[in-house]
Amino acid sequence: MLRFAPSPTGDMHIGDLRTALFNYIVSKQRNEDFIVRIEDIEKEKNVEGKDEEILALLSLFGIEYSQVIYQSENVRFHSAMALQLIHDKKAFSCFCSHEWLEKKREEAKENKKAYSYDDACRNLPDELVLDNMNPFTIRLSRPDKAIVINDLIKGEVSFEPDAVDSFIIMDQDKTPTYNFACAVDDMLSDISLVIRSQEHMSDTPKQDHVRTSLGYEKKVEYAHLPIILNDTFSVKWLLEEGFLPAAISNYLISIANETPQEIFDVKDAIEWFSLEKISKSPARFSIELLREINKKHLKNMDATELSRYVGFADANIGELAKVYLEEASTTKELKSKIEAIFAAKEIPEEFTEVAQIMAKTIKNAPYFQEYDDFKKYIMKESTLKDENFSKALHFLLTGAGNGPDIALVYKYLKNYIREIIK
Ligand code: GLU
Numbered sequence: 060m061l062r063f064a065p066s067p068t069g070d071m072h073i074g075d076l077r078t079a080l081f082n083y084i085v086s087k088q089r090n091e092d093f094i095v096r097i098e099d100i101e102k103e104k105n106v107e108g109k110d111e112e113i114l115a116l117l118s119l120f121g122i123e124y125s126q127v128i129y130q131s132e133n134v135r136f137h138s139a140m141a142l143q144l145i146h147d148k149k150a151f152s153c154f155c156s157h158e159w160l161e162k163k164r165e166e167a168k169e170n171k172k173a174y175s176y177d178d179a180c181r182n183l184p185d186e187l188v189l190d191n192m193n194p195f196t197i198r199l200s201r202p203d204k205a206i207v208i209n210d211l212i213k214g215e216v217s218f219e220p221d222a223v224d225s226f227i228i229m230d231q232d233k234t235p236t237y238n239f240a241c242a243v244d245d246m247l248s249d250i251s252l253v254i255r256s257q258e259h260m261s262d263t264p265k266q267d268h269v270r271t272s273l274g275y276e277k278k279v280e281y282a283h284l285p286i287i288l289n290d291t292f293s294v295k296w297l298l299e300e301g302f303l304p305a306a307i308s309n310y311l312i313s314i315a316n317e318t319p320q321e322i323f324d325v326k327d328a329i330e331w332f333s334l335e336k337i338s339k340s341p342a343r344f345s346i347e348l349l350r351e352i353n354k355k356h357l358k359n360m361d362a363t364e365l366s367r368y369v370g371f372a373d374a375n376i377g378e379l380a381k382v383y384l385e386e387a388s389t390t391k392e393l394k395s396k397i398e399a400i401f402a403a404k405e406i407p408e409e410f411t412e413v414a415q416i417m418a419k420t421i422k423n424a425p426y427f428q429e430y431d432d433f434k435k436y437i438m439k440e441s442t443l444k445d446e447n448f449s450k451a452l453h454f455l456l457t458g459a460g461n462g463p464d465i466a467l468v469y470k471y472l473k474n475y476i477r478e479i480i481k
Contacts, residue, residue: 061094063096063117064130071293084329093125097129098130136243138233140243141228149272151183154183160176199226200225212339239269243270255281255282259283263281297349300389306353322356354388357384366380383397420436424440433473
C-alpha cells in the first residue's frame with residue numbers, strides 16, 4: 060500500500076502534487092493500493108475546506124485512491140500504542156517544563172553544541188512519577204545505535220542516536236506528535252513505500268524507531284524526493300492561469316528526471332517511470348518550460364474539446380485556437396484571443412474609416428467558402444485598395460492589427476462572419 064499524506068493547512072503546491080503523482084504511479088506499477096491520509100491532528104493549523112480541495116484536485120488530475128483516512132480519527136490507536144511503549148519501558152513520562160527545555164536549548168546554542176534532550180526523566184522511579192502532579196509529555200527512549208535508512212533515491216543514509224533523541228511522542232495535552240502519528244498510521248495501513256519530499260528526511264529515523272520499538276518487523280521503504288526550488292505556485296493558481304492538468308502532470312514528472320519522450324500522459328509514465336532515475340539534487344521549477352509543454356498538449360488536443368475551453372463546442376473554433384498557439388500558451392490566453400474576435404472592436408483612428416466601409420460591405424456580402432474569393436469581393440465592392448486594407452480587415456475579424464495569417468483565420472471563422480462583424 061502506498062499513500063499520499065497531505066496536511067490540510069494551505070493550498071496544494073506543485074511539490075505536493077508531484078509527491079501524490081509519484082506515489083500513485085508507483086502504486087500502479089507495483090499493483091498495490093493507494094490511499095490518501097489527511098494529516099489533520101495539529102488542529103490549530105488546519106484550514107477549513109482544504110481537505111476537500113485537495114481531494115478534488117487529486118480527482119481532477121486523475122489520481123484515484125481507494126480510501127481516505129483522517130489522521131485525527133486514529134488518535135485512539137496512537138494512545139494505545141503510546142501505552143504499549145510505556146508498558147514495555149520503551150517510553151517514559153517527562154515532567155520537564157517548556158521553559159526548562161527552552162533554557163537547555165539556549166545553553167546548547169550558546170556553547171555552540173547541537174541540542175539533544177538529556178534524558179533527565181528517563182529513569183525516574185515509578186513512585187516519583189506517580190507522586191508528580193505536574194503536566195507531562197511522553198518520550199520514546201532514544202535508540203542505542205545508528206539507524207540506517209536505505210533510501211531509493213538518496214542511497215544509504217545513517218542517523219546517529221542523537222539525531223533521533225528521546226523525542227516527544229505525546230504532548231502534555233496527550234495529543235500525538237507528528238512523527239509518532241505518522242509512523243503509527245503508516246504501520247496501521249501496512250504502507251510498503253513512502254515517497255515524500257526530502258524535507259522529511261530527518262523525520263524518517265524517528266518514524267522507523269517508533270515502529271521498531273513497537274516490535275513491528277516490516278521495514279517501510281523510503282524515497283525522498285529532491286526539493287523543487289521556486290515552488291511558489293499553487294496548483295489552483297496554475298489551473299486558473301489555464302494550464303492543463305495533463306501538462307502540469309507531464310512537467311512535474313519530467314522535473315529532474317529522465318523521460319523517454321517530452322510529451323506524455325500519466326498512463327505512459329506508468330510504463331517507464333523509475334524512482335532510480337530521479338536526480339539527487341534539487342530541481343528548479345520553470346514556468347517557461349511548463350508553458351512550452353502546455354502548448355504542446357493543447358496542440359495535440361481534440362479540436363472540439365479545445366473549443367470548450369474557450370467557450371464553444373465547435374471543432375473550427377478549436378482549430379482556430381490552435382492557430383493562436385503561435386502567440387498563446389494557456390487556455391486563458393487562448394480564451395482572451397477568441398473573445399476579442401467576437402467582442403465589439405476598438406479600431407485605431409487611422410483605420411476607422413476604411414473599417415467602416417469594409418464592415419458595411421462584409422455585412423452585405425454572400426457566403427464565401429474561400430478567403431481569396433471573400434477578399435476579392437470586398438475589394439471590388441468597397442473599392443478599397445490602399446495598404447490599410449489588410450490591417451483594417453485584421454482588426455475587424457480579430458480585434459488586433461496583427462497576428463496569425465488572416466486566410467487561416469478566415470478558414471475557421473467563415474461560418475461566424477455575421478456574428479463577428481455586427
Ligand atoms: N503531512 C506531511 C506534509 O504535508 C507529509 C508527511 C509524509 O508524507 O510523511 O508535508
